[in-house]
Amino acid sequence: MALNCKHKHPLQHEGTSQQQRFLEALEPGYAKIHEFSLRDWMRFAYNYAIHLRYFSINDDKNPDGNWQVFMKAESE
Numbered sequence: 001m002a003l004n005c006k007h008k009h010p011l012q013h014e015g016t017s018q019q020q021r022f023l024e025a026l027e028p029g030y031a032k033i034h035e036f037s038l039r040d041w042m043r044f045a046y047n048y049a050i051h052l053r054y055f056s057i058n059d060d061k062n063p064d065g066n067w068q069v070f071m072k073a074e075s076e
Contacts, residue, residue, distance in 0.1 A: 046071040 024030060036044070049071045053063035 042071075 049067035
C-alpha cells in the first residue's frame with residue numbers, strides 16, 4: 001500500500017542549502033575600509049582633541065583647557 005501512495009511526505013521538500021543562503025554582505029571585500037594616511041589620522045586626532053577637556057588637580061569643576069594644545073605641533 002505504501003508503494004502506491006501518490007502523496008509526498010510533508011517534511012520532504014526541496015529546500016535551500018547553506019551555500020544558497022550566503023549573504024554577500026558577509027564577504028570580506030563588501031565593506032570598504034578607510035585607508036587613512038598617518039597625516040589624516042593626526043588631523044583627525046587634532047580635531048577630536050578639542051572635545052577632550054582636562055582639569056587641574058585643585059579645581060575639578062572648571063576645565064583648564066582641551067587636548068588640542070598638545071596636538072598642535074603634530075597637525076601642522
